[in-house]
Amino acid sequence: MIVKDIGFIIRRYNFRNTSLIASIYTLNFGKIVGIFKGFYTKKREFTSHLGFCSLNEFLFYPKKREIWLISQTDLICDFSFLWKDLKKNEIATICSLLVDRMMPLWEVNKDVFFLFKQTLEYLDKKDIDIVFFTFLLKFLTFSGFKPQLNRCINCEATLIGDVFFSVGKGGLLCQKCYKKVDDWQKVSSQVGRSLLYLQDSHFPLVFNLQLAESCKKEINFILKQFLSYHLDFNFLKF
Ligand SMILES: [Zn+2]
Structure with missing residues (x-):
């Protein structure tokens, strides 16, 4: 069955010459690992560049095996300010690595999803140290x-x-x-x-x-x- 969900790209790496595999933190499925077959052959179904930390909408097929096939994706927000500021980029990287490392596959946690979303949104506007400390303290609470x-x-x-x-x-x-x-x-x-x-x-x-x-x-x-x-x-x- 095909489903639609939104999620953040929290880790990505190339697969063979044409495809991309990414860890995605989704709203309704928790962390998933997806393969975007033919991503580098400019398939029409992938209108997003799937940048690190970008928020996208995905169409995919949930399966019992670890890697799910993603058939379509559209960009919602790419948080482009992250590429102009090294410190903000480092904070976003640490937050993404933590979510990727600590969250088990397919365990839904909307608190973590919205914490990550707000962290990225406020990184562009407010005291970045307070944003970072708040993320860490709340993430520690949510992960036990x-x-x-x-x-x-x-x-x-x-x-x-x-x-x-x-x-x-x-x-x-x-x-x-x-x-x-x-x-x-x-x-x-x-x-x-x-x-x-x-x-x-x-x-x-x-x-x-x-x-x-x-x-x-x-x-x-x-x-x-x-x-x-x-x-x-x-x-x-x-
Ligand atoms: Zn005491």
């Missing part, structure tokens, strides 16, 4: 690795003043508990509160937050370590 930021992860106490982050434990610790773990790092109360605000708030409310460069560096460092430890995912360039 939510860091605990509202209470001490050890004793559940309310967090006041300076707090401590344990990557291994997966969250913040109070002033009494941090010495019980080996991998604590001190975090300013502003960074602790900012992480929690970004985790709990939605686009575009997250942009009410103003972050100093020093806070951004601290948050980037914490999230980078967290992803490396829990997801075995490293992004060294950023």
